[in-house]
Amino acid sequence: MNIKFIKKGDIAVIGVIILIAAAFMLWSNSKSEAVQAVITVDGEVIETVDLGSVKEKITVIPATSPRVVITAENGKIRFESAECEDKLCVACGDLSKHGDTAVCLPSKTVITVTGSDVDAVVY
């Protein structure tokens, strides 16, 4: 392979990708303050939690296999536990800002924090 180690094109493409990613992050952070969490299983919305008004702990257990337990408290929502192998969804921790997303692939469960209007869920 006689390809050079690094060329100008590399730096250009890396710069462009970082700019796009930064713009996307700024855009999703600038969305409305009122946040709600949308829980979908297999593409269907099963529960919408208004994170702003959650005072007492709410627990949602969707009818999925493997089983996942979702809890919401003090404006935050998280996968409390999961019966899958890698538990990446639990590792995502608390979600509270617009655009925060946690996914449990084995159970097809997704939690997304959106603005007050449900604009980020596609059926």
Added chain:
Amino acid sequence: MKKNIAYKTALSAILCALALSLGFLESLIPPIPLLPPGAKPGLSNIITMFAAGSIGLAQAIMIVVVKGCFAFVTRGFTAGIMSLSGGIFSAVVMYFLLKYSGKIFGLIGISVLSALAHNIGQLFAAVFITGTASIAYYAPALAVFGIATGAITGVIFKAVIPALDKLKQHFFI
């Protein structure tokens, strides 16, 4: 030449073993805070890249398919699908970039773009599995992480080319 095919197959098998052991090696790295959970450095892509660059597309795809099957057997259905979707897409992108974009990109750029292709393939698979497009919110974090890991694998790739070339010579390719 039939003999040539046999050599290529034998070499690909050794590369598969290398890719699988690198995959195991990186599974020992503890999760790094602040990064998207499940994000991995993708060290085995070094091997895929070598196969794509100096043997052929078929061999590179064979390596990622073996990797995918291994993930399927050891870590379950979802892991297998994720490994396959990312692996195949990035192997194809790698092959064409290595073949045609040497004038524009260096190894670092090609490695970064292949890492991004891996992420894109996996994102599409994830959207397909969950039926939820909001997973795209992961994209920016994955892209930034992909640049870092792509650059790292590019550097390691450059460093191990002589060793892999030596291995290749044993197979008269």
